[in-house]
Amino acid sequence: MINPTLSVQHLSVEYRARRGTVKAVRDVTFDLRRGESLALIGESGSGKTTLGLALVRLHVRAARIAQGKILYQGDGPPYDVLTLNHEQLRQFRWRECAMVFQGAQNSFNPVLRIQAQIYDTARDHGLNSNDETRQNALELLRVVQLDPQRVFRSYPHQLSGGMRQRVLIALGLLLQPKVLILDEPTTALDILTQRAIIDVLRRLRGEYQFSLILISHDLSLAAELADRVATMYAGRIVELGDVEDIFYHPRHPYTLGLLQSVPTITGEFENLSSIKGSPPDLIDLPSGCKFHPRCPFATEVCKQVDPPLVAVERDHQVACHHWEQVKTVVESDGGRVAADGSRTSSTLRPPSAVAA
């Protein structure tokens, strides 16, 4: 079996706060396979962005990696990103693994043309030939469906939000990294621009064959672009599987709740439901399964024992004591949650209908 590009093992990230320690990422383990697209989904505050930042060690100073390994394997032997020194880390970022931050389209330097910002980035990461940089950049701008010559010479304010986002994605790929992390790449963009970004990402993946980590609360984006999906809750991965399995055969009540809360254009109004309650306080987490105060499937054991993430079907892992009940509910509904994240049939039955 080919080694994964990234192998994250038992990673935990904490923030120091006045009230105590914020456990933002807890014991996260997953592989990012070569050329695959993995979506991290979940509510705000579930740890997705902290995890993404930790992968390139760009977490804020108040955060610390409490435990774990991030094994990266590019063309050479694997190494642990957490052991890299400052210079090695600079080489790793952008050349091996690039990240486009949430809302970063607003962080271009407003008084520099795009070309100057591209040259700066390239030089800072060891690509000193302006000719080569220019050639690569123009090609990438073309692939992201922009007018390369015009955009290259433009100032940021001369571009729309969607155009700036596309420039950033092109910039992220300038040094041909093996891994691209995109944090909410379509948030704050209008629906047509979102569509264009999705098309661009599809095309880029086809042409450049990089692995993609897509951080998003937008289930339809995950459904469109991901090969596999990881659902995060309270800093942990609670379900991980093929995109088809997650959207058609969810086995975790939280994933099911996320899918049920997506509005549809054609669905009945009463079919829409939301997950009751709020995400937990990450300083003072509930006992047992952290989802139990909000979970309609919860029983006594859930309040006491935090279930491990285990394989329940081929290539499908779930952290839930009662995943089989969730399976019964999903399948008894005729089971369909469409690939765009919307449901196509009636409301899922309440868990009491299948509880023993």
Ligand code: SF4
């Ligand atoms: Fe719900 Fe229990 Fe499963 Fe947690 S372990 S998700 S509380 S059923």
